[in-house]
Amino acid sequence: MQKGEMFLGWSTKEDIRKRGGSGGLVTSVLAAALDKKLVDSVVVLKKINDFEAVPVITSDVNEVLNSAGSLHSVPSNFAKLIANKNLKVALPAKGCDVRGIIEQGKRNTIKLDNTFIIGLNCGGSMHPTVTREMLEVMYKIRPEDVHGEEIEKGKLIFETKDGKEHAITIDELEEKGYGRRESCRYCTIKIPNNADLACGNWGVTGELAGKATFVEVNSEKGAELLQNAVDAGYVQIQKPDEKGIAARARIKGAMEGLSRKWKEKVFIPMDNRLEYFRKELENCIDCGACKTVCPTCSCGDVSKCTEFHYRGDAYKMSMYHLVRFLHLADSCIGCGQCTDVCPVDIPLTRLYRRFANPVQEELKYEPGMDLRRPPYFEVKLND
Amino acid sequence: MSAEAWEPKIVAFCCNWCSYGGADSAGMGRFQQPPSTRIIRVMCSGRIDPLHVFNAFLEGADAVLVTGCHIGDCHYVNGNDKTKIKYKFLESVVRELGIEKERLQLNWISASEGEKFASFIRDVTEQIKKLGPSPLKPEGVS
Numbered sequence: 001m002q003k004g005e006m007f008l009g010w011s012t013k014e015d016i017r018k019r020g021g022s023g024g025l026v027t028s029v030l031a032a033a034l035d036k037k038l039v040d041s042v043v044v045l046k047k048i049n050d051f052e053a054v055p056v057i058t059s060d061v062n063e064v065l066n067s068a069g070s071l072h073s074v075p076s077n078f079a080k081l082i083a084n085k086n087l088k089v090a091l092p093a094k095g096c097d098v099r100g101i102i103e104q105g106k107r108n109t110i111k112l113d114n115t116f117i118i119g120l121n122c123g124g125s126m127h128p129t130v131t132r133e134m135l136e137v138m139y140k141i142r143p144e145d146v147h148g149e150e151i152e153k154g155k156l157i158f159e160t161k162d163g164k165e166h167a168i169t170i171d172e173l174e175e176k177g178y179g180r181r182e183s184c185r186y187c188t189i190k191i192p193n194n195a196d197l198a199c200g201n202w203g204v205t206g207e208l209a210g211k212a213t214f215v216e217v218n219s220e221k222g223a224e225l226l227q228n229a230v231d232a233g234y235v236q237i238q239k240p241d242e243k244g245i246a247a248r249a250r251i252k253g254a255m256e257g258l259s260r261k262w263k264e265k266v267f268i269p270m271d272n273r274l275e276y277f278r279k280e281l282e283n284c285i286d287c288g289a290c291k292t293v294c295p296t297c298s299c300g301d302v303s304k305c306t307e308f309h310y311r312g313d314a315y316k317m318s319m320y321h322l323v324r325f326l327h328l329a330d331s332c333i334g335c336g337q338c339t340d341v342c343p344v345d346i347p348l349t350r351l352y353r354r355f356a357n358p359v360q361e362e363l364k365y366e367p368g369m370d371l372r373r374p375p376y377f378e379v380k381l382n383d
Numbered sequence: 384m385s386a387e388a389w390e391p392k393i394v395a396f397c398c399n400w401c402s403y404g405g406a407d408s409a410g411m412g413r414f415q416q417p418p419s420t421r422i423i424r425v426m427c428s429g430r431i432d433p434l435h436v437f438n439a440f441l442e443g444a445d446a447v448l449v450t451g452c453h454i455g456d457c458h459y460v461n462g463n464d465k466t467k468i469k470y471k472f473l474e475s476v477v478r479e480l481g482i483e484k485e486r487l488q489l490n491w492i493s494a495s496e497g498e499k500f501a502s503f504i505r506d507v508t509e510q511i512k513k514l515g516p517s518p519l520k521p522e523g524v525s
Contacts, residue, residue, distance in 0.1 A: 273481030274482065274519070277480060277481070308434055314522070315441040315442075316518070316519050317441065319437060319441065322437045322476075323433075325476050325479075326433050326472060326473065330472065355475070355479050359472060378468065379461060
């Protein structure tokens, strides 16, 4: 098995195939890594209900197997969870989790050599609270009655306990302000080629559709991880056909095109920007939650943004936000965590991206996509 | 206060080895310059943290100047290379924030360039007088 190879795979365990999404490959790879001592721990999402789950670090193979199944409305980010813990860990990760983990790796809080990242294709995730509201307003069903959900052909489908399916197109939902989180709409990392493995159901065609996962091996570590799972008898793999590979590339291209359109729609050039930023930030209560969840922030409790900011300042802009704007100009990965946690609903990701977009475009730097040093620290003597 | 009498407040960060010397020789050579600048001496322009610039703006500066040795002449070998990269980010953030580009300027001035320093201050003061007070100036600060 080599870097760049692609496979179709599924779990050998009937139970996991049934409960897990797309053949339960990811669950099985994680379980195999833990079982064969490739890693000491695994991060899984522990389900509370259909809309909520908490990420936990576990060393129990059964707990990993029990976590099988996918959730679309849990916008968690694992980067901060495994930072500063010195773990030998394997974890599933969306594009933004992977970017967060790599950024933390650059800042020496995660040892990337000891971290096995299983990337998951991601077209976007939803906010649990918004999802509940959407179910009541748009679908006219009670959130408690929901049994399962899936995204198919641009439609978001909810299945209720009485077996009925309710489908509305994502475009229609997003027009009304529901659907995917805003940062997901303009995110262009749909297939995480920066992770060790990139897994997803795109490109699985024919009779295997819905029963297998398409895996791309992106690194030596990824090959080791997948080979381990095959050798341990946890998963079965086969080569994908040309049609599947082409279909996967087509979906990726279409999704990225949509994202770029959204990006233009969200970031309209404007005058009076200072007034805009002041207006958006006027409700800030200084709770610091946006910094706490930020997957690229690694300063810890004592940091420049908080230590030079005094709540009694009569300044027109808060020093905290100015420092955050500057720090995130080169490191913002646009994961949307800050907007999710903000108790007064400031669209922080949109504000941060306004500063990050021009800098990152000019310097051709995409944080979290490779191991390139952040340009802020890239000082060359002969430039 | 009438518009004519208004004098902008300009904070100039000068490095100990070059631009501060430049300011010195501007005085020594009797080059005329408006009394609008407040000079803050730092050992190297690489020491100037974007935080210092933000703080100057928030406290009521109408413009902030970042000055240092010419590239290649840094007393600390590559201090001003670091200034350059920091300034790039700072500039981008300040622009994006909606503050006019004249309010933040970078210039390399050596210890012997007294006239360059004086004319730089004259130019900036003229530009800022046209723009008026900074939008970030706190209430009650002239």
